[in-house]
Amino acid sequence: QVQLVESGGGLVQAGGSLRLSCAASTRAFSTYAMGWFRQAPGKERELVAAISRSGGSTYYADSVKGRFTISRDNAKNTVYLQTSTQKPEDTAVYYCAAVKRLFGVPSRRDEYDYWGQGTQVTVSS
Numbered sequence: 001q002v003q004l005v006e007s008g009g010g011l012v013q014a015g016g017s018l019r020l021s022c023a024a025s026t027r028a029f030s031t032y033a034m035g036w037f038r039q040a041p042g043k044e045r046e047l048v049a050a051i052s053r054s055g056g057s058t059y060y061a062d063s064v065k066g067r068f069t070i071s072r073d074n075a076k077n078t079v080y081l082q083t084s085t086q087k088p089e090d091t092a093v094y095y096c097a098a099v100k101r102l103f104g105v106p107s108r109r110d111e112y113d114y115w116g117q118g119t120q121v122t123v124s125s
Contacts, residue, residue, distance in 0.1 A: 002026045002114040004096045009119030016123070017084040022096030022116055029077040030054070033101040035112055036070060036081045038092035038121075045095065049081060050105045059105045064090075086123045093118040 003025040012018055020036065035050035049070035050059040058070055067086070072079040079096060097112035106112060 004116035006116045006119040020081040030074040032098045034079040035097045037095045040092040
């Protein structure tokens, strides 16, 4: 069982930035691909960005390409999501997710096995 704890959410003005962090409770962190999802009120949970276990491959949703950056520090068992140039439509609860995966970057919600509790990001216009 892997526990994931997100932090770093909050209120930011349009055009601003945040860094979200997700700490994992496993010593085998480097065997897990990681993803950041978000869910806005009344909408389905969607993948924002994902990263392979080594960090060598990444995936971004079209809506955040060029604005968000996913990264990981395997020595710290932590994955990050750096946001920039935020828009009001980025407002959502952001969730960290994990799946044990040797190769590739999972891009579907049903591929992930472990989820954090979420952190709220609110972008004011």
